[in-house]
Amino acid sequence: MLTRRTFLQTTAATTFLAAAPAFVRGQNLNSKLQLAGIGCDGKGWSDIKEMADHPKTHHIAFCDVDLARTAKVKELQPDAPIFQDFREMLEKMGDKIDGSTVSTPDHMHARITSDLMQMGKHVYCQKPLTHNVSEARHIRKLTKDSGVITRLGNQIHSHSYYRTAAKAIQGGIIGKVKEVRSWCAATGHGKSGYIDRPNNPIAPPETANWELWVGVAPMRPYGDVKCYHPWGWRDWQDFGNGALGDFGCHIFDPVFTAIKQDQGPLDVVAGHTGMNDEVWPAQTHVKYTFPGTELTSGKTIPISWDDGGSLPSKGGSHIPGEVGLPSSGSILIGETGTMVIPHVGAPKVYFAKDAKQRDFETLEGLNHYHGWVDGCISGEQPSDGFEYGGNLTEAVLLGNIAVRYKGQKLQWDAEKMKITNHEEANAWLSREYRDGWKLKS
Ligand SMILES: NC(=O)c1ccc[n+]([C@@H]2O[C@H](COP(=O)([O-])OP(=O)(O)OC[C@H]3O[C@@H](n4cnc5c(N)ncnc54)[C@H](O)[C@@H]3O)[C@@H](O)[C@H]2O)c1
Structure with missing residues (x-):
């Protein structure tokens, strides 16, 4: 039976x-x-x-x-x-x-x-x-x-705010999208507070299996109670992905959904406030060029990212001078208006002076x-x-590769999975796995 x-x-x-x-x-x-x-x-x-x-x-x-x-x-x-x-x-x-x-x-x-x-x-x-x-x-x-x-x-992704924003953009509320600026208040090494590994590492708690926690990554001593486990790991390059890795998939999500961005960037360049080989920078600025979509005005679309507390410029947008930006979010600058999508808040549209003011439908939230x-x-x-999530994640992680090569614009061939103008940078597309921890193919 x-x-x-x-x-x-x-x-x-x-x-x-x-x-x-x-x-x-x-x-x-x-x-x-x-x-x-x-x-x-x-x-x-x-x-x-x-x-x-x-x-x-x-x-x-x-x-x-x-x-x-x-x-x-x-x-x-x-x-x-x-x-x-x-x-x-x-x-x-x-x-x-x-x-x-x-x-x-x-x-x-x-x-x-x-x-x-x-x-x-x-x-x-x-x-x-x-x-x-x-x-x-x-x-x-x-x-x-x-x-x-x-x-x-x-x-x-399933919240009323993000669903509403994506639907309104797709419905043409600001016309075709010309540029996106995203940002996040969180900082790279702001959470653990560490810049270098602790000098006098202590043993892990008896309840924790440190060998299993480190897993695929290179072995290192436990550190201390706030350093890696729990929570602090996100600042460290071997384990986490800094502020861009932590918040990029959230904040870029309504943008990618709205403009139907299902391809990798064409190029990416980054600046930052200083970094070493251990932790991610306190502040990064990343500029991507993505292929255009049916929802964008050009053949390509610039998308930028700031973290660590610096806000993007409002220049070229339709946001009035006296209106401030939320601490984290995105602005989508379109042909007939600009949408601000706070992370997490209700989207707001500022129309161009000669554009017709229109309402947009509020979608209900769903249980993700x-x-x-x-x-x-x-x-x-x-x-x-994971097809959508993998594309989103790749964009975020490519931003972090650019962070490692400050000021150098990296050209990306998504299909071949190759940085075409910087041989050395390709090493960061993958990692050496600790013995016994390779991905099974
Ligand atoms: N979606 C969100 O809003 C959101 C919010 C916070 C964190 N996150 C994500 O959730 C994940 C966890 O983040 P966190 O802040 O909870 O981290 P954390 O360190 O606070 O918690 C991780 C938990 O996983 C356990 N763990 C570690 N390695 C493990 C392994 N190999 N097998 C089984 N258990 C293991 C730890 O003991 C701990 O209980 C991260 O990927 C983070 O980016 C998402």
Whole structure:
């Protein structure tokens, strides 16, 4: 007899090989979507909690390298086993898991997501999707090949504000878009406060498996309680991606959705306030040229990024002089007006003097997390799967490569995945994996 369990086992094994559509799994669910949660505190807890609030989910396993960070999931689902190593969890429970959230520090996203997808599991992975461009390409390819349901953890994508902004731009509220300026108040090494590795590193807490936390990255001592784990890792180049990596996927998201930007940049150049080989700069300024789309006025469109507290110029926009900018967000300068999209706030349009003032429809917000669960059940891929999320992530990560080569404009051939005018910079498209941690191809 074909039970739910044997059916899922069969399809999990064959989905990837046969590139069968993911709905085959969901259609036959006779109970609940059986989820795992990888990374159980910080953003991981909110991802798990949101998924658990969906009436058709049931968490059957959790994984966190630090057992001190598992109290909340233990209370949520006391019967679910807790693992420290996701590989052990997948080996022991892979046949029962339908999908998983991945909410670890950035450097581990690709390896964990890749293992899950290759086993035919649906994945909701935090932003940025990966730590380097080559990993993003790998996941994008798996997305096409595996047919599993994927979603990037940029939950504001489903917020009323971002949905409204994107729809209004697509409806022509400011005409074709000529230029975009995005910015973010967060700073590169502002969060951990570290610039160099601590001189007298202490041992990791007994509850944490440091070897597993470091994972794919080069080994280094634990440091101290605020340095890397938890939270501080985002400032460090080996683990995180600075302010651009932290907020770029959020803040560029309504821009990419609005103008239907589904291609990589043509070139990118960056400036910053100073950096070393360890942490990201306190302030960066990045200028991209992207190919134009049906929603842009030219064959190319300039998109810029500022972080660390500096605001972009309002010059050339339709924003009145006395109107200030929000602390983070984007301005889209169009032929007949300018839209300001605060991060996170209601979009506002300033019309050109001779332009007709028009209203735009406010769209309701959707539950981003439940959208992924519903997709896993129905087989319908949500709007920001890993193809979209991979493209967004690549743009952000290319900005960070440009940051390493201050003032040098890097030409990007997206199809060949190559920086064509700077051989050395290509080394940053991928990384050396620690022994035993290479992505499985
Ligand atoms: N979407 C958002 O609004 C949002 C907000 C914050 C963070 N994030 C993203 O969420 C991710 C986590 O960020 P955070 O601030 O919660 O970090 P954190 O360091 O506070 O928490 C990470 C959790 O993952 C665990 N962990 C680390 N390595 C692991 C591994 N290999 N396997 C299993 N568990 C592991 C840690 O012990 C910790 O509990 C990052 O990718 C970050 O960019 C997204």
